[in-house]
Amino acid sequence: MSAGSRGGRRFVVEADGGSRGNPGPAGYGAVVRDAATGEPLAEAAEFIGTATNNVAEYRGLIAGLRAAHALDPDAEVQVRMDSKLVVEQMTGRWKIKHPGMRPLAAEAKTVFPPEQVSYEWIPRERNKHADRLANEAMDAGKRGEQWEPSRSTAALDVGGAAEAAGAAAVEAPVAEPLAAPRAAAVGWAAPADLGTPTTLVLLRHGETALTPQKRFSGSGGTDPGLSPAGRRQAEQVAAVLAARGTIQAVVSSPLRRCHETAELVARRLGLDVRTDEGLRETDFGAWEGLTFAEVRDRYPVDLDAWLASPKAAPTGGGESFAHVSRRVALSRDKLLARYAGRTVLLVTHVTPVKTLVRLALGAPPESLFRMELSAASLSAVAYYGDGNASVRLLNDTSHLR
Known part of the structure; x- marks a missing residue:
């Protein structure tokens, strides 16, 4: 009608x-x-x-x-x-x-x-x-x-x-x-001055008790908080970011380890913390809390499928990397619209950080397994007005040394 x-x-x-x-x-x-x-x-x-x-x-x-x-x-x-x-x-x-x-x-x-x-x-x-x-x-x-x-x-x-x-x-x-x-110009073919980019500074949360043991810790597990070592790492990140003075907003995954990290940093910067559900970690299903070796021992077929295809999900109703990529990209788009031309700290997890870097590079899904990302590390991606993105930093841990 x-x-x-x-x-x-x-x-x-x-x-x-x-x-x-x-x-x-x-x-x-x-x-x-x-x-x-x-x-x-x-x-x-x-x-x-x-x-x-x-x-x-x-x-x-x-x-x-x-x-x-x-x-x-x-x-x-x-x-x-x-x-x-x-x-x-x-x-x-x-x-x-x-x-x-x-x-x-x-x-x-x-x-x-x-x-x-x-x-x-x-x-x-x-x-x-x-x-x-x-x-x-x-x-x-x-x-x-x-x-x-x-x-x-x-x-x-x-x-x-x-x-x-x-x-x-x-x-x-x-x-x-x-x-x-016209397709966006890439690299040296791009105009010399594209204006102020929107920069997402990507901070992986500080350590939890599970981090040193390299156990699967996603959205479906026990939602651990920061360990004493993790809190020290968050304070060290806060100090270096405060000294740089470039962060204009702080957005966090809703999971406890990220929110605790974000609160420690935001307090030092005099900012509030906004939560974004799309920044949470992958749900690893039945693998939550297990080491890689334990998963290999208990679920060898499912693990091989997961390593071979981004569409494969962990055992027991977990979340595939393809699904994570879609929700992370949606959150990225919303954040770029909200914070155009600003520098924003995203406090999140291994998979969302690697996904944002992968998408910025136009790299294949298997590149997720080829990046190292330490606890409390900093990465950064700049997004320009012509649609291009530039990875400026990856896995920087100099502030922890």
């Missing part, structure tokens, strides 16, 4: 976003119009800190859709944007390759049922209202203020309402054929 047949109103949402530096100080703007008259019904704008143009454009889309939903959740909405990237990705014609864009696109799709929303690309000169709102938001951010509707001058754009009202009757200019997005 179409939105029109359900009796909802018809809106036009015009949205835009900008970044002065890309990434740099960024903001978005959106206006909701009555589709029949072109009258502006609602405006939204916000300074969002450091972000890329694409992130700001997606944030503008989400704000515009939410403003329309607040007016009438049954409305039929036509979105008009001058961002071909956003329009083509939201219609499904282009794949969303950048991990930071996926959660934003997913969020936009939850505001209205898909059948109520359509998308149209328009030239920049036909998107002046939203563009001006975005610039007003960025100007307000530069002054250390937030944009307020009372300061909006975007509605002064002459002819905007008339153009919106007549758009259904006047055929829009035909755009040039849409080219497929």
